[in-house]
Amino acid sequence: MSIPDPSWGTHAHTVLEEAGHRRGGARDEVIDLLASQACALSAQDIETALRAQGRAVGRASIYRALDVLVEYGLIKRLEVGRAEACYEPANPGGHHHHHVVCEVCGELAAFDDRELEAAIARLGARLGMHIDDHDVLLRGTCRECAGRVPTATPPQHLHQH
Amino acid sequence: MSIPDPSWGTHAHTVLEEAGHRRGGARDEVIDLLASQACALSAQDIETALRAQGRAVGRASIYRALDVLVEYGLIKRLEVGRAEACYEPANPGGHHHHHVVCEVCGELAAFDDRELEAAIARLGARLGMHIDDHDVLLRGTCRECAGRVPTATPPQHLHQH
DNA sequence: TCTAATAATGGGACTCAGTCTCGGAAACAG
DNA sequence: CTGTTTCCGAGACTGAGTCCCATTATTAGA
Ligand SMILES: [Mn+2]
Ligand SMILES: [Mn+2]
Ligand SMILES: [Zn+2]
Ligand SMILES: [Zn+2]
Numbered sequence: 001m002s003i004p005d006p007s008w009g010t011h012a013h014t015v016l017e018e019a020g021h022r023r024g025g026a027r028d029e030v031i032d033l034l035a036s037q038a039c040a041l042s043a044q045d046i047e048t049a050l051r052a053q054g055r056a057v058g059r060a061s062i063y064r065a066l067d068v069l070v071e072y073g074l075i076k077r078l079e080v081g082r083a084e085a086c087y088e089p090a091n092p093g094g095h096h097h098h099h100v101v102c103e104v105c106g107e108l109a110a111f112d113d114r115e116l117e118a119a120i121a122r123l124g125a126r127l128g129m130h131i132d133d134h135d136v137l138l139r140g141t142c143r144e145c146a147g148r149v150p151t152a153t154p155p156q157h158l159h160q161h
Numbered sequence: 162m163s164i165p166d167p168s169w170g171t172h173a174h175t176v177l178e179e180a181g182h183r184r185g186g187a188r189d190e191v192i193d194l195l196a197s198q199a200c201a202l203s204a205q206d207i208e209t210a211l212r213a214q215g216r217a218v219g220r221a222s223i224y225r226a227l228d229v230l231v232e233y234g235l236i237k238r239l240e241v242g243r244a245e246a247c248y249e250p251a252n253p254g255g256h257h258h259h260h261v262v263c264e265v266c267g268e269l270a271a272f273d274d275r276e277l278e279a280a281i282a283r284l285g286a287r288l289g290m291h292i293d294d295h296d297v298l299l300r301g302t303c304r305e306c307a308g309r310v311p312t313a314t315p316p317q318h319l320h321q322h
Numbered sequence: 323t324c325t326a327a328t329a330a331t332g333g334g335a336c337t338c339a340g341t342c343t344c345g346g347a348a349a350c351a352g
Numbered sequence: 353c354t355g356t357t358t359c360c361g362a363g364a365c366t367g368a369g370t371c372c373c374a375t376t377a378t379t380a381g382a
Pocket of ligand 2: 257258278295
């Protein structure tokens, strides 16, 4: 999700409405914010962003909205090894991408790979159990950080959190 | 890691010793427990298990031990979408596996797939940045749970935590 | 339009995995 | 042995996420 997809917001609203959910201000704000965003956001990010634009929403409501959206497959929850989870809109068509995280600066980048997806699909078939989702996370050093690191450095240590 | 590998424990002790770490009771207990275990353990699991066998170890020491072990690549940290992380011994040869988690009962199973690893390796090369680790997690429904679920069930929802 | 039923909201207390601190214990080089 | 340094444990602390519940908003139906 490198480019924000404005149509995702309407789609999300529609899905929830058709599922019988009433429309409330808080959840709408969360959806609209996610629709306008290019990159995955944490619950914290969402709270801060909404407050900053004068549309503060209770923390409980943010988590509730995220739960519902995950439930309907409208957003994808990402665990990136940080303390908090991040969320990003999911393409209704099922097309998706995965991420590489820089172990040095924590930057998150997306990539999209047909071959990887194909390998996972075949693997699922081979396992003999029904697989309906998967996560892939690559860890490495981004270009910028690779240039900045002195040559005689001991192996990078990634402390949890 | 379906079968505990007793030699891993000695290997871990050796690596740490050669790296200049002093040998202390707490970390030894953690290593020995991990070496005897077939499945990934959380920090909580470790604390409980050690206490149960009368070898209680401070929580801080458990996390310290896990940090060091991750740092030297001796264990692998797993995020399985639960609240806490899990840890399991890493094969010194670099050979490893990934996991499938059942969305219904939470059971964790390991699998090992050459084709997937090859796809990831090629992908890393294509990305043009140095990748030194990766995670893959499949989510689905295990055989047991597939049999138990009534036919007219709405799509399984996986609530976070 | 009005109303009743019910879903959504938000403040704030609470949980609990993980972190930090610091005084004391153990390891080990010399 | 002894001094230096690392390791250890108790417990205070942090912060993401959860829970509760009184209040407010939505909406189907009269
Ligand atoms: Mn994929
Ligand atoms: Mn792999
Ligand atoms: Zn970087
Ligand atoms: Zn199951």
